Amino acid sequence: SAVISQKPSRDICQRGTSLTIQCQVDSQVTMMFWYRQQPGQSLTLIATANQGSEATYESGFVIDKFPISRPNLTFSTLTVSNMSPEDSSIYLCSAKAGDTEAFFGQGTRLTVV
Amino acid sequence: AQKVTQAQTEISVVEKEDVTLDCVYETRDTTYYLFWYKQPPSGELVFLIRRNSFDEQNEISGRYSWNFQKSTSSFNFTITASQVVDSAVYFCALSGYNQGGKLIFGQGTELSVKP
Numbered sequence: 001s002a003v004i005s006q007k008p009s010r011d012i013c014q015r016g017t018s019l020t021i022q023c024q025v026d027s028q029v030t031m032m033f034w035y036r037q038q039p040g041q042s043l044t045l046i047a048t049a050n051q052g053s054e055a056t057y058e059s060g061f062v063i064d065k066f067p068i069s070r071p072n073l074t075f076s077t078l079t080v081s082n083m084s085p086e087d088s089s090i091y092l093c094s095a096k097a098g099d100t101e102a103f104f105g106q107g108t109r110l111t112v113v
Numbered sequence: 114a115q116k117v118t119q120a121q122t123e124i125s126v127v128e129k130e131d132v133t134l135d136c137v138y139e140t141r142d143t144t145y146y147l148f149w150y151k152q153p154p155s156g157e158l159v160f161l162i163r164r165n166s167f168d169e170q171n172e173i174s175g176r177y178s179w180n181f182q183k184s185t186s187s188f189n190f191t192i193t194a195s196q197v198v199d200s201a202v203y204f205c206a207l208s209g210y211n212q213g214g215k216l217i218f219g220q221g222t223e224l225s226v227k228p
Contacts, residue, residue: 033216094216102160102214103158
């Protein structure tokens with residue numbers, strides 16, 4: 001399976017600021033996704049990152065708050081904008097190639113103070 | 114709507130005990146995939162198994178086994194002779210065939226294996 005690298009692995013940010021998380025896959029993939037895992041909770045899909053076009057957001061998530069880019073088949077970024085303490089979560093990048101299982105990065109632990 | 118329910122929030126066992134993690138799902142899709150992932154304290158999600166809806170054969174991989182029962186919409190996971198290293202949160206997940214790989218996760222079961 002491919003390897004996903006996420007940066008940063010963790011960060012502590014001030015409220016009102018923005019953080020961009022990078023996701024790099026070591027091989028080309030067809031689909032890339034961003035999930036959020038709030039403390040002690042399950043994973044919730046934020047959006048599907050589409051290569052060369054706007055991301056597809058799930059209900060409850062909007063582009064202004066979580067802008068996503070995917071310039072090529074191996075890289076994507078998620079920005080958490082105008083952060084508040086409620087945004088403190090683990091953000092996970094996921095990818096899959098063809099008819100395979102989805103694999104995940106190690107996640108970015110974000111704390112907003 | 115699709116939904117995954119893991120009714121067991123936390124399970125605690127003593128090493129070498131067998132333990133079963135329950136997973137019940139809901140979907141209107143006739144073709145779908147079911148998954149189990151492990152999340153150790155370090156936070157990454159580790160893929161354990163994928164099953165498609167047409168394959169109801171039980172699967173065994175070392176100390177791990179999975180029981181897929183379409184009639185009861187369940188996909189249970191058993192760890193035999195548990196070890197301390199099995200301590201983690203385990204997630205069951207569902208993906209419809211036409212969902213493009215999007216996963217619906219259950220709430221997770223936190224397994225604690227004590228020496």
